[in-house]
Amino acid sequence: MALADLSRCAIHTMTLKPWSLEQTIAGLGRVGVPGITVWRQHLAPYGAEAAGRMLRASGLTVTALCRGGFFPAIDPAGRDAALADNRKAIDEAATIGAPMVVLVCGAVPGMPLSDARRQIQDAIATLEPYAKANRVKLAIEPLHPMYAADRSAINTLAQARAICETVASPWVGIAADVYHIWWDPDAESELARAGAGGWLAGFHVCDWRVETRDLLNDRGLMGEGCIDIPRLRNAAERAGFSGFNEVESFSTTRWAGEQDAWLDTIVEAYRRHT
Amino acid sequence: MALADLSRCAIHTMTLKPWSLEQTIAGLGRVGVPGITVWRQHLAPYGAEAAGRMLRASGLTVTALCRGGFFPAIDPAGRDAALADNRKAIDEAATIGAPMVVLVCGAVPGMPLSDARRQIQDAIATLEPYAKANRVKLAIEPLHPMYAADRSAINTLAQARAICETVASPWVGIAADVYHIWWDPDAESELARAGAGGWLAGFHVCDWRVETRDLLNDRGLMGEGCIDIPRLRNAAERAGFSGFNEVESFSTTRWAGEQDAWLDTIVEAYRRHT
Numbered sequence: 001m002a003l004a005d006l007s008r009c010a011i012h013t014m015t016l017k018p019w020s021l022e023q024t025i026a027g028l029g030r031v032g033v034p035g036i037t038v039w040r041q042h043l044a045p046y047g048a049e050a051a052g053r054m055l056r057a058s059g060l061t062v063t064a065l066c067r068g069g070f071f072p073a074i075d076p077a078g079r080d081a082a083l084a085d086n087r088k089a090i091d092e093a094a095t096i097g098a099p100m101v102v103l104v105c106g107a108v109p110g111m112p113l114s115d116a117r118r119q120i121q122d123a124i125a126t127l128e129p130y131a132k133a134n135r136v137k138l139a140i141e142p143l144h145p146m147y148a149a150d151r152s153a154i155n156t157l158a159q160a161r162a163i164c165e166t167v168a169s170p171w172v173g174i175a176a177d178v179y180h181i182w183w184d185p186d187a188e189s190e191l192a193r194a195g196a197g198g199w200l201a202g203f204h205v206c207d208w209r210v211e212t213r214d215l216l217n218d219r220g221l222m223g224e225g226c227i228d229i230p231r232l233r234n235a236a237e238r239a240g241f242s243g244f245n246e247v248e249s250f251s252t253t254r255w256a257g258e259q260d261a262w263l264d265t266i267v268e269a270y271r272r273h274t
Numbered sequence: 275m276a277l278a279d280l281s282r283c284a285i286h287t288m289t290l291k292p293w294s295l296e297q298t299i300a301g302l303g304r305v306g307v308p309g310i311t312v313w314r315q316h317l318a319p320y321g322a323e324a325a326g327r328m329l330r331a332s333g334l335t336v337t338a339l340c341r342g343g344f345f346p347a348i349d350p351a352g353r354d355a356a357l358a359d360n361r362k363a364i365d366e367a368a369t370i371g372a373p374m375v376v377l378v379c380g381a382v383p384g385m386p387l388s389d390a391r392r393q394i395q396d397a398i399a400t401l402e403p404y405a406k407a408n409r410v411k412l413a414i415e416p417l418h419p420m421y422a423a424d425r426s427a428i429n430t431l432a433q434a435r436a437i438c439e440t441v442a443s444p445w446v447g448i449a450a451d452v453y454h455i456w457w458d459p460d461a462e463s464e465l466a467r468a469g470a471g472g473w474l475a476g477f478h479v480c481d482w483r484v485e486t487r488d489l490l491n492d493r494g495l496m497g498e499g500c501i502d503i504p505r506l507r508n509a510a511e512r513a514g515f516s517g518f519n520e521v522e523s524f525s526t527t528r529w530a531g532e533q534d535a536w537l538d539t540i541v542e543a544y545r546r547h548t
Binding site: 109112113114117144145146148149150155156159164181182184185209211212215225226230231249 | 317383457482489
């Protein structure tokens with residue numbers, strides 16, 4: 001059963017990549033979408049202070065800041081730079097009123113995944129006090145295994161949950177994206193465990209196109225692919241999740257078109273297939 | 275530590291896709307590769323009987339027949355047709371002297387993965403007596419999760435192992451391909467379990483390119499990507515595996531070039547990076 005109303009709908013600024021933050025705020029206002037997830041590249045032209053004022057004036061709920069992470073590095077200087085950048089992301093989130101920073105945890109081609117995974121856990125543990133002090137949650141987003149080489153060594157909900165168990169803080173949680181988790185035979189049981197642990201912080205929707213033409217920028221809109229989104233959303237809700245369903249899609253094809261029409265298409269797909 | 279010699283090297287006819295079976299047999303003879311995995315499309319022009327005579331005359335070891343599987347279907351007629359085709363594959367394997375049929379288990383876009391997985395297990399259990407009677411093993415190849423929509427709903431070694439445990443026959447095993455399993459945090463422990471259970475029947479090598487430009491036909495040759503192949507091969511060997519390392523690569527780029535030179539490149543990469 002899909003959701004008929006938009007009360008829990010949020011859209012990532014990256015889904016409307018060609019638009020400025022100002023344009024996206026206006027667009028979401030026009031169609032009545034109440035939530036926005038802000039990507040740092042859309043925040044950068046304004047700075048966090050000015051962007052925060054715009055967002056508060058809009059009445060939109062800021063669901064999250066995307067994205068922190070990219071922790072593993074070959075040398076300590078690289079890891080320190082990543083920590084510094086993540087502290088900056090936490091600052092920005094606090095400034096714009098985002099309750100969490102979504103973490104794409106990172107991977108270095110050729111570095112053993114076990115090393116990358118250890119560095120990721122260490123970095124999150126290191127950042128936790130800073131996140132807590134700023135009242136911003138760190139939301140680990142497991143990425144599809146096809147991104148293990150260069151984007152994230154955290155590829156399943158189970159891995160994200162293991163980090164949450166180890167760091168054991170209310171300021172570290174999980175962002176579950178149907179695109180990344182739908183194939184996982186343990187997806188539903190792990191959503192239940194994430195909910196039971198109090199870790200389920202975010203829920204992202206889009207779809208897996210058959211055929212997928214590009215590993216990164218060919219995501220489908222809800223209903224265009226093979227993911228049973230209501231089943232996964234229901235699993236999250238049974239686990240206690242009551243937050244926004246964030247529409248996050250990267251699509252070269254869609255970005256090339258007219259964004260107002262694309263936004264109308266997104267809202268229609270959300271109503272029918274989420 | 276890479277393998278210096280070719281005594282356990284096999285090459286899939288698909289790796290040299292433009293060549294006929296006859297050309298591939300001649301090519302492998304020229305470079306001293308002792309093993310060949312035969313794809314059905316390369317066998318078809320000759321028929322199994324004639325292909326079997328060619329292979330026996332060549333002195334090559336036939337490591338496997340690729341591929342059976344594609345079990346799930348919307349209706350019973352589709353599932354019956356898949357079973358019939360797999361019996362034919364078992365016949366062909368027996369005729370050419372291949373000890374196993376590699377299974378790409380199948381998936382139907384939009385069918386719940388849990389249904390597809392049940393149908394796959396049922397089909398393998400149904401085929402087991404026929405495989406046993408023909409002394410041909412059914413080797414379940416878990417495919418990378420990026421193929422879950424349309425090629426295989428079996429995406430991890432753990433899932434393949436669960437089927438082996440359930441069907442519980444020496445004629446059902448696992449073919450592990452580094453391309454499909456390298457990202458899995460449980461890859462090494464599952465290789466150990468597969469070995470302990472007596473299920474580890476095949477081991478395939480190639481590499482994961484960074485960036486990967488196409489989901490299907492952009493595999494790298496060993497050493498061209500980010501997979502630590504010796505680590506996974508050693509894990510298989512510690513688990514008791516002593517079979518061939520089968521080079522299986524799909525690459526539009528490589529198929530477009532001269533195949534004799536490509537074969538020389540494969541042999542060099544095998545010596546250095548396997």
